Amino acid sequence: MTATNPVENLQALIRCPSVTPAEGGALTALQAMLEPMGFVVSRVTASEENTPDIENLYARVGTSGPHLMFAGHTDVVPIGDEAAWSHPPFAAEIADGVLYGRGAVDMKGGIACFVAALARSIEEKGAPKGSISLLITGDEEGPAINGTIKLLKWAAEKGEHWDACLVGEPTNPDQLGDMIKIGRRGSLSGTITVHGVQGHAAYPHLADNPVRGIIRLAEALMNPPFDHGTDNFQPSNLEVTTIDVGNPATNVIPAKATARFNIRFNDVWTAETLQAEIIRRLNAAAADTTLRPARQPLKYDIVWSERPSHVFLTRNEALISSLSDAVEQVTGQTPQLSTTGGTSDARYIKDYCPVVEFGLVGQTMHMVDERVAVEDLETLTRIYQTFIEQWFANADA
Numbered sequence: 202m203t204a205t206n207p208v209e210n211l212q213a214l215i216r217c218p219s220v221t222p223a224e225g226g227a228l229t230a231l232q233a234m235l236e237p238m239g240f241v242v243s244r245v246t247a248s249e250e251n252t253p254d255i256e257n258l259y260a261r262v263g264t265s266g267p268h269l270m271f272a273g274h275t276d277v278v279p280i281g282d283e284a285a286w287s288h289p290p291f292a293a294e295i296a297d298g299v300l301y302g303r304g305a306v307d308m309k310g311g312i313a314c315f316v317a318a319l320a321r322s323i324e325e326k327g328a329p330k331g332s333i334s335l336l337i338t339g340d341e342e343g344p345a346i347n348g349t350i351k352l353l354k355w356a357a358e359k360g361e362h363w364d365a366c367l368v369g370e371p372t373n374p375d376q377l378g379d380m381i382k383i384g385r386r387g388s389l390s391g392t393i394t395v396h397g398v399q400g401h402a403a404y405p406h407l408a409d410n411p412v413r414g415i416i417r418l419a420e421a422l423m424n425p426p427f428d429h430g431t432d433n434f435q436p437s438n439l440e441v442t443t444i445d446v447g448n449p450a451t452n453v454i455p456a457k458a459t460a461r462f463n464i465r466f467n468d469v470w471t472a473e474t475l476q477a478e479i480i481r482r483l484n485a486a487a488a489d490t491t492l493r494p495a496r497q498p499l500k501y502d503i504v505w506s507e508r509p510s511h512v513f514l515t516r517n518e519a520l521i522s523s524l525s526d527a528v529e530q531v532t533g534q535t536p537q538l539s540t541t542g543g544t545s546d547a548r549y550i551k552d553y554c555p556v557v558e559f560g561l562v563g564q565t566m567h568m569v570d571e572r573v574a575v576e577d578l579e580t581l582t583r584i585y586q587t588f589i590e591q592w593f594a595n596a597d598a
């Protein structure tokens with residue numbers, strides 16, 4: 202039995218309730234699809250203190266180069282209110298040409314199609330002239346500590362080396378063929394605390410109101426813009442996401458105030474240069490006494506979130522054009538090459554090889570009634586098969 206039908210592959214995967222951190226049988230189901238095609242499958246459990254153990258899977262067919270990696274995750278987000286689903290979330294029922302279930306688009310669907318594409322390609326053209334690997338984690342939707350980062354490191358330490366990677370996350374906003382992701386913005390978060398002096402609202406000269414300071418600092422972060430965008434990226438954008446004082450009284454000046462912010466940044470910056478710019482802005486604003494005349498510069502401190510995401514842009518022409526041409530051949534549509542949206546595990550893979558992302562239409566991801574058109578599964582399978590064959594042909598040339 203070969204896994205040439207993406208609909209059957211997806212149904213088998215959805216019927217495994219693999220809500221992070223549970224494996225739920227999903228990797229076992231995937232292993233059963235890959236082994237008959239000649240894949241050597243390794244199951245890798247990763248652990249770290251204070252996080253649940255996570256099962257991951259690495260599978261390779263072929264022993265020589267060139268080496269193409271497909272990356273993804275079988276874990277899914279929780280179902281939310283089960284009663285709100287029109288079809289049970291782990292039943293994989295099809296109604297009116299639409300397949301329902303948690304993970305249908307994010308991203309068991311992408312895995313199901315890639316496996317079907319491989320099965321068809323091997324059946325029609327024989328084993329690839331090189332190697333193909335699947336790097337599949339069970340920890341993308343969770344803390345992502347015991348997933349892709351550790352699996353990449355584990356494989357690299359065994360001597361694995363890749364020439365290119367395709368991530369099968371849902372990338373299309375409206376229609377299959379809309380958008381390939383060739384990079385991602387970085388993300389950086391921090392918390393600022395302004396320290397004042399608590400006191401009576403009627404005697405402000407005896408106190409120092411930190412609310413004045415937090416307003417001034419927050420403004421300095423939001424204005425002026427950090428940049429105006431680049432050829433491949435939108436302008437960097439900072440959002441102050443909360444300002445907290447926690448003061449229940451109207452006649453008390455509070456002792457401190459905090460604000461949190463998140464910035465999505467483009468390739469004008471690195472996480473380090475951006476941190477320096479933010480500190481520069483905060484120091485300048487802290488020295489400005491407009492809101493607090495005749496006072497000392499205000500006192501603040503800043504705590505950065507532990508792990509910033511670094512910005513990246515893939516420039517590997519052979520990889521991008523193999524995928525773009527495949528999308529065009531199958532759908533007739535020229536995909537937009539984009540760096541929009543949130544972060545993904547591609548941010549870790551880019552340290553090992555060039556990476557692009559293309560998958561299903563993302564509209565229902567993480568929602569109740571997550572679903573995919575059965576027709577889209579067939580189309581994506583054909584795109585993936587064309588891509589695989591073109592990438593190896595290009596790599597050979």
Ligand SMILES: [Zn+2]
Binds near residue numbers: 341
């Ligand atoms: Zn995903």
